[in-house]
Amino acid sequence: MSVTVGELSEGEILARIVRRTGRSTSALVGPxxxxxxxxxxxxxxxxxxxxxxGPDFRxxxxxxxxxxxxxxxxxxxDVAAMGAQPTALLVAxxxxxxxxxxxxxxxxxxxxxxxxxxxxGCAVVGGDLTVSNTLTIAVTAIGxxxxxxxxLRSGAAPGDVVAVAGELGRSGxxxxxxxxxxxxxxxxxxxxxxxxxxTGERALLDAQLRPAPPLGLGTVAARSGATAMxxxxxxxxxDASRMAxxxxxxxxxxxxxxxxxxxxxMTGGEDHALLAAFPDDALPPGFRAIGRVTxxxxxxxxxxEPFRGRxxxxxxxxxxxxxx
Amino acid sequence: MSVTVGELSEGEILARIVRRTGRSTSALVGPxxxxxxxxxxxxxxxxxxxxxxGPDFRxxxxxxxxxxxxxxxxxxxDVAAMGAQPTALLVAxxxxxxxxxxxxxxxxxxxxxxxxxxxxGCAVVGGDLTVSNTLTIAVTAIGxxxxxxxxLRSGAAPGDVVAVAGELGRSGxxxxxxxxxxxxxxxxxxxxxxxxxxTGERALLDAQLRPAPPLGLGTVAARSGATAMxxxxxxxxxDASRMAxxxxxxxxxxxxxxxxxxxxxMTGGEDHALLAAFPDDALPPGFRAIGRVTxxxxxxxxxxEPFRGRxxxxxxxxxxxxxx
Numbered sequence: 001m002s003v004t005v006g007e008l009s010e011g012e013i014l015a016r017i018v019r020r021t022g023r024s025t026s027a028l029v030g031p032x033x034x035x036x037x038x039x040x041x042x043x044x045x046x047x048x049x050x051x052x053x054g055p056d057f058r059x060x061x062x063x064x065x066x067x068x069x070x071x072x073x074x075x076x077x078d079v080a081a082m083g084a085q086p087t088a089l090l091v092a093x094x095x096x097x098x099x100x101x102x103x104x105x106x107x108x109x110x111x112x113x114x115x116x117x118x119x120x121g122c123a124v125v126g127g128d129l130t131v132s133n134t135l136t137i138a139v140t141a142i143g144x145x146x147x148x149x150x151x152l153r154s155g156a157a158p159g160d161v162v163a164v165a166g167e168l169g170r171s172g173x174x175x176x177x178x179x180x181x182x183x184x185x186x187x188x189x190x191x192x193x194x195x196x197x198x199t200g201e202r203a204l205l206d207a208q209l210r211p212a213p214p215l216g217l218g219t220v221a222a223r224s225g226a227t228a229m230x231x232x233x234x235x236x237x238x239d240a241s242r243m244a245x246x247x248x249x250x251x252x253x254x255x256x257x258x259x260x261x262x263x264x265x266m267t268g269g270e271d272h273a274l275l276a277a278f279p280d281d282a283l284p285p286g287f288r289a290i291g292r293v294t295x296x297x298x299x300x301x302x303x304x305e306p307f308r309g310r311x312x313x314x315x316x317x318x319x320x321x322x323x324x
Numbered sequence: 325m326s327v328t329v330g331e332l333s334e335g336e337i338l339a340r341i342v343r344r345t346g347r348s349t350s351a352l353v354g355p356x357x358x359x360x361x362x363x364x365x366x367x368x369x370x371x372x373x374x375x376x377x378g379p380d381f382r383x384x385x386x387x388x389x390x391x392x393x394x395x396x397x398x399x400x401x402d403v404a405a406m407g408a409q410p411t412a413l414l415v416a417x418x419x420x421x422x423x424x425x426x427x428x429x430x431x432x433x434x435x436x437x438x439x440x441x442x443x444x445g446c447a448v449v450g451g452d453l454t455v456s457n458t459l460t461i462a463v464t465a466i467g468x469x470x471x472x473x474x475x476l477r478s479g480a481a482p483g484d485v486v487a488v489a490g491e492l493g494r495s496g497x498x499x500x501x502x503x504x505x506x507x508x509x510x511x512x513x514x515x516x517x518x519x520x521x522x523t524g525e526r527a528l529l530d531a532q533l534r535p536a537p538p539l540g541l542g543t544v545a546a547r548s549g550a551t552a553m554x555x556x557x558x559x560x561x562x563d564a565s566r567m568a569x570x571x572x573x574x575x576x577x578x579x580x581x582x583x584x585x586x587x588x589x590m591t592g593g594e595d596h597a598l599l600a601a602f603p604d605d606a607l608p609p610g611f612r613a614i615g616r617v618t619x620x621x622x623x624x625x626x627x628x629e630p631f632r633g634r635x636x637x638x639x640x641x642x643x644x645x646x647x648x
Binding site: 051055090130 | 352363370414466476555
């Protein structure tokens with residue numbers, strides 16, 4: 001029988017986490033004082049995103065490691081999309097007393113490995129442990145602009161090339177596989193049976209459970225003169241419409257540039273690819289052109305037509321549909 | 325019938341929050357982009373603390389306004405205790421679909437008023453909304469050291485005066501009133517009946533539900549040469565023992581300086597007063613001497629004797645005792 005967090009003191013659980021989370025190269029003071037202190041060379045970027053058991057993940061599908069990885073990745077993506085260098089994470093972990101301590105340890109390792117892979121130098125510098133009936137991981141990511149201006153959503157201008165770094169639609173296809181094929185007759189999630197996966201599907205599940213967008217390209221894009229940038233978390237169509245509205249422009253995509261499954265690329269969420277606009281065709285390495293910015297009012301076009309259809313994801317209105 | 329968050333889109337709920345949270349004087353970019361951007365003049369202090377319905381608060385006792393206030397206060401205290409100026413809060417709010425939207429609005433107002441009262445210039449700059457079966461408020465606070473060194477727990481030295489700014493023990497006395505007098509026969513919390521409060525007890529409840537420590541004194545203490553500082557969140561005895569261990573000293577309190585209820589002052593948590601050590605008797609305004617630092621190894625004394633007895637609060641081991 002595994003040890004549960006309810007059998008350990010807060011200090012014992014913390015020690016097991018801190019031993020695994022690595023060290024931020026920006027941390028002047030790490031865990032153990034009232035707050036962490038980060039060496040800071042420019043303005044500071046801050047963002048928070050939470051994963052809640054139920055709407056955001058299921059333990060039948062996600063390991064503790066997956067959870068830690070994803071909780072880090074979605075926040076690091078928001079920092080990178082501002083053109084900032086991620087420096088630190090804070091992790092607020094609320095969990096039931098019967099949570100296996102191994103899950104917490106794996107979660108810490110997932111946080112560490114996602115930082116090492118996606119934003120080297122960044123690490124967990126602090127956090128909070130509480131008891132809750134619902135396993136909840138609220139991560140805050142901090143970034144340093146290092147003297148640069150932030151790259152906002154609102155700077156795209158007519159004539160710009162629209163480009164993306166990272167995958168589009170694969171995470172959503174992975175989620176569809178989980179919902180379609182790995183639930184029981186009552187709709188409850190069941191563990192993934194590898195024998196029921198076709199070639200290439202494991203990679204789609206990984207894109208959903210452990211997204212690995214090329215976030216180091218965020219600062220590269222900023223230095224290369226990106227006029228606007230954001231991460232694609234809710235689907236390209238919805239997120240691009242936000243950029244188009246914020247910038248007061250039309251963003252037009254070319255389906256030939258969107259890969260074999262254009263619908264998935266336009267509507268699938270949670271890839272956390274970087275979507276950016278650049279003033280000319282000289283894109284930085286890692287970015288590929290997928291469209292153009294033209295004059296007009298806050299609209300997204302695909303192959304010259306306004307894009308219709310399901311465009312995104314709202315956790316409240318979509319809750320019933322996915323809570324089965 | 326009140327509107328619930330489940331009936332509104334994420335955008336509609338966010339708009340109701342953002343309208344109420346005020347504006348950080350450090351915010352170059354506020355809510356609405358991938359991340360917020362803070363003007364930063366020194367190294368950055370970051371901390372996070374979570375309130376979970378059940379172990380940390382009860383809606384029978386706390387209004388939405390109280391929750392917002394307390395969630396802000398406990399985090400602002402950690403920033404102030406480093407000697408930093410609080411600049412911004414991020415709020416990750418996870419709530420059941422049947423949560424009344426008024427509660428969310430009141431929570432936003434409590435966050436704003438706590439910032440205005442305890443750390444003027446600081447405000448909510450971003451956050452995250454998710455659905456959860458358990459109402460959970462994870463707040464991250466960010467502070468700017470403005471070129472100063474952080475004041476750690478580890479700098480107290482023999483000969484220093486130990487001083488406090490703010491109340492000790494009153495929040496714990498307020499919690500005891502709630503547990504003793506405002507629960508039904510099954511142990512479930514019931515609303516506070518003002519007719520059952522004696523003179524002065526309302527103020528004790530307020531100390532528990534809406535703590536208002538003098539956090540502006542954090543930067544004052546730092547500029548006045550404080551050698552160590554922390555906020556008293558888990559009771560003076562336990563928190564001072566942490567400072568004593570981190571500094572490798574003995575901290576000795578004088579009961580005559582601890583007010584009428586010495587036991588409450590030593591063991592009551594959640595006042596979030598600032599506990600600091602200063603190299604001489606020239607204390608900054610707002611701090612009062614309560615003890616001395618002497619040579620020795622990580623111990624807390626009261627009137628010359630090692631302090632024994634219940635010294636603190638662990639959310640895991642204490643959960644059963646208070647979840648009734």
